[in-house]
Amino acid sequence: MMSFCQTPADLESFAWFSCYLTTANHFSFYWSFITVLLLVFITAPVALLFGFGGAVAKRSTIAPLRWFGKIYTNMVRGVPELIFFLFVPIALDQAFEYVRYKLLCEDSSAPVYQGNDFVVCAAAKLPLSTAEAWVHTTYNFSLAVLAFAIVFGAFAANVIDGALSAVPKNQLETASAYGLSKRQTFWRIHVPQMWGYALAGLSNLWLILIKATPLLFLLGIEDIVYWAGYLGKTKTSFFAYPHGDWRLWYFLALLVFYLAMTYGSEKIINRLSRRFAKGQATLGANEDKAVAT
Amino acid sequence: MKKFVAAAVFAAFTTTTAFAADVVRMGTEGAYPPYNFVNDAGEIDGFERNVGDRLCELAELKCEWVKNDWDSIIPNLVSGNYDTIIAGMSITAERDEVIDFTSQYFPPDPSSYMALSGASADVTKGVVAAQTGTIQAAYIAESGATLVEFKTPDETIAAVRSGEADAVLADDAFLAKFVEESGGELAFVGDKVMIGGGIGIGVRESDTELKEKLNAAIATMKTDGSLNEMLKKWFPDRPDVLY
Structure with missing residues (x-):
């Protein structure tokens, strides 16, 4: 913060803006871009893992596992995300606190649900109410990652399941004719070929994930959309830098960010898709040749 | 994975069970x-x-x-x-x-209707904005006007400015500053209503x-x-x- 920012009301427009754009709130806004990137880059691999697990469970020959896979994918995909995010992080939090309640509280005989309230002793709180603010933020952030991974994992499971089914059967038959075991066939033939079919669906999910971060605010994490809305709204003279409705400008900045993300993602996805198609008897592989020659 | 996350979360927090004053x-x-x-x-x-x-x-x-x-x-x-x-x-x-x-x-404080000045907003018939889950939203729903709800208080004001809503109903003290600093663009309309305790x-x-x-x-x-x-x-x- 520069020294001349003490009395913003007297400043010329250039100085005013240089002060305005460096307020603590604006730094929180800039920082929230990193939060969002961190969230999507952590969530994506975890969701992919959940999705892969879900798809394998769904196709399992073991009935209970198959049921689990089907219930997971259908239930999670069927529940609106807003409701999911209102409910699941709170439920997860309560589940963690319940376990801690049984382990850590001296008197764990009282019911945890008293009317509408969920009550555990102070020692079982997660994080402890004495914890620093950053611990709370990190904890909420982990809950968010987990919730996002569960939701997007369910969608990914369906995509991967479909892709596994799309791999031509004769590929697998050839593998077994070469003497590969079931496990080898799955990991060396089936899964590597599956990616090519799954990529389009997974790339959709990735782009949706990037845009889904405003749901974070339900967990008290401030993402870029929250800050853009907050900073852009009409500020009356209760604030040091009063201004009119500037949301348009802030959201234009977000538009640039999102388009840049989409552009970058598209580049990487195209590269991946060429790589997965290599040597395959698919149209994608032929396109690649046409480009190369 | 879930188990791992849970375990990590527990490990991270079980170590700090010292209590300062209640927070x-x-x-x-x-x-x-x-x-x-x-x-x-x-x-x-x-x-x-x-x-x-x-x-x-x-x-x-x-x-x-x-x-x-x-x-x-x-x-x-x-x-x-x-x-x-x-x-x-x-x-x-x-x-x-x-x-x-x-x-x-x-x-207990009366709530006020605010609209664009000069507009003849009939607050009992027109479209009135309020924040979701507020006493004002509940009141409009029963008043005969058409309720449009917004997640944040600021969006309700923006809706009036853009003409999406004819008026907004909110706490008087919240709206007062907007009327005062709008340079005559916004004005209170209708009667104040007493809701809430x-x-x-x-x-x-x-x-x-x-x-x-x-x-x-x-x-x-x-x-x-x-x-x-x-x-x-x-x-x-x-x-x-x-x-």
Whole structure:
């Protein structure tokens, strides 16, 4: 913060803006871009893992596992995300606190649900109410990652399941004719070929994930959309830098960010898709040749 | 994976079981000036920040401020993510079924309709905006007007400016600054309506101890005049809202 920012009301427009754009709130806004990137880059691999697990469970020959896979994918995909995010992080939090309640509280005989309230002793709180603010933020952030991974994992499971089914059967038959075991066939033939079919669906999910971060605010994490809305709204003279409705400008900045993300993602996805198609008897592989020659 | 995450979370937090003084986490929305808002320094500010800090001092509690979305402000309270709601929340019978309220620290205050000046908004028939889950939204729904709801208070104002809604119904003190600084663009219309039973601090029903502590502190603030001072500071145009 520069020294001349003490009395913003007297400043010329250039100085005013240089002060305005460096307020603590604006730094929180800039920082929230990193939060969002961190969230999507952590969530994506975890969701992919959940999705892969879900798809394998769904196709399992073991009935209970198959049921689990089907219930997971259908239930999670069927529940609106807003409701999911209102409910699941709170439920997860309560589940963690319940376990801690049984382990850590001296008197764990009282019911945890008293009317509408969920009550555990102070020692079982997660994080402890004495914890620093950053611990709370990190904890909420982990809950968010987990919730996002569960939701997007369910969608990914369906995509991967479909892709596994799309791999031509004769590929697998050839593998077994070469003497590969079931496990080898799955990991060396089936899964590597599956990616090519799954990529389009997974790339959709990735782009949706990037845009889904405003749901974070339900967990008290401030993402870029929250800050853009907050900073852009009409500020009356209760604030040091009063201004009119500037949301348009802030959201234009977000538009640039999102388009840049989409552009970058598209580049990487195209590269991946060429790589997965290599040597395959698919149209994608032929396109690649046409480009190369 | 889930197990691993859970295990990691437990490991991270089980090691820190030392207790300082009890910390009371104060939940607020941070988007409703002058009641509560986030100032340019990124801190929660406003009338309720002052009241809350003073209450904690009087009740000898260590308090920390938490910002939470209005939509999920009650679920997070009953789930124990913070211990109080101090967010301009009017005491209503409906909310009282789910949570408990302390005695009021802001008297029952009329809500006002605000519209574009010059527009002949009929507030009992037209389209009226309000924030979701507020007493005003409930009131409009029964008044015969068409209700449009928005997640944040600011969006309700933007809706009036853009013509999406004919008027907005909100707490008088919240709207006053917008009317005053709009340069004649916005004006109060219609009659004020009396809804809600004053603003109190929301606490969990099982948290009777905290409720009593806060009630005692609120009573002290009312008698020693410090509450009136804060009301004068944040609501200078409203000499009628004193205790």
